[in-house]
Amino acid sequence: MNHDHHMKITLEAILPSHAARPVKCASCRTMLYTTQNDSGLCETCDEKHLNTLNFWTAAQKWEELVEMNRWFIRGDTTTAPYHIGRLWEETDPLIAQLLELHEYGFITIDSQPEMEHVSLSIAKKWHLIKQRAYLTCVLPTRHSLIPISKIDGLRTNLLARKDLLVTTYCDNTTYPTPKGQGLQDAIPLTPEYKHFTDVEKRIYTFRSTADKDKDVLTKWWEAKTRLELKQGRGKFTESRTFWANNTSRITKKGSILTGPDDGDFQAAAAMRPLVFHIAAREWDAGMEVVGMLVKMCKDMGFEKTFEKFEVELED
Incomplete structure (x- = not known):
């Protein structure tokens, strides 16, 4: 531009x-x-x-991206680089905590609450949708307001939790293609760039606690009657999976925050954001991962240094 x-x-x-x-x-x-x-x-x-x-x-600063994403989460705007149209109504209960994550410097990209819902479609078919709580977000690793030691600790604590599926890696970073491994193997991958510090090498290493087989995040059944759904006789479809144990997604050129013509947003690329994919490991876990991450940040002493920022660009 x-x-x-x-x-x-x-x-x-x-x-x-x-x-x-x-x-x-x-x-x-x-x-x-x-x-x-x-x-x-x-x-x-x-x-x-x-x-x-x-x-x-x-945009020239991470703060500008955070603020513009806040506009979208609040519903002030109806578009973001990763989404066209307003957020789904199911996201409404999560909005306050999604915005709170932005105060810590996160940009949230995708989320869904734990839910079970029955509905009748226009085609007169009954649908049962069941889903686990899920969140994708990014956090800058080279921002002066966020100590890298805090990010390192957050990553370590998330990967250690047995009640979560967690995948984390560095955005805008080149990873080697794993040799002798299936693309679904969640093996650690160290970035190819040689000039990272020891801490950066550790936190940028691709890690996943997801199983090698696909973990379904959303289950969808379709039936002619509501009784068939209750009796478990509906047609089952896997409509959404926790892809993040698939290393092929990160060994290809690209970013989770992609600009026009698949270009990078420089304000994001300069900060080398750490990507977090987080999901509840069990169905009916009674957990909202957005609120869990907010609490974890509070408990670890993260500061709300991104509470408000006026977006203004200059030459």
Whole structure:
């Protein structure tokens, strides 16, 4: 994005706006628009999404990314680099704690609560959805406001917990392709870069406590009647899995926070964020991993040094 003058990011620049004609947009859904482009967005929402990507690309500080992501989590905007459209309603009970994680410097990317829900579809079929609590987030490892010793301790404590599935690795980092191992083997992988400190080598090493087989995060059954669901006679589908024991995902070029044309956001890449994928190990665990992570940060003495930041970009 070119900057020929001082530019200040405002909410209005990426807030959804209204139009008149009846075309359903993949982002605003209930609003009606004149045309749709290849992205499935109306022209207005497509422009808003491109603005969001440009603002993230132009950001110079991690704090700017945190604040813009907060806008999205709060519902002030309807788009983020990793998501188009508002968050699902099931996320509503998690929002306060997701925002609290941002105060510690996290950017949250994906989450779901523990849930069991029965519904009747438009096609008159009954669905039962059951899911485990799950969270994906990133934390900068080279930010002056977050001691790397705290990050090291958090990573160690998460990997030690027997009630969680945890995978962690460094974003924007090259890892070797494992030799003689299946891609589903959750083996430790050390980054290829040679100029890391000993602490960085340790915390950047790919680690996973997930099983080698796929761990399902969401189960989905479909049946003709509600009674069939209760009797366990519905059709079962694995709709979402804990992918993170698959090392092939991190040995390829790319980032969990990807900008336009698969480019990196420099404000993120410079901070070498540590990626955390966290899920409850058991079904019906009665655990919300978002709240668990907030409590762990409090107990470990993390400081809320990212509570508020005015997003303003300069040349």
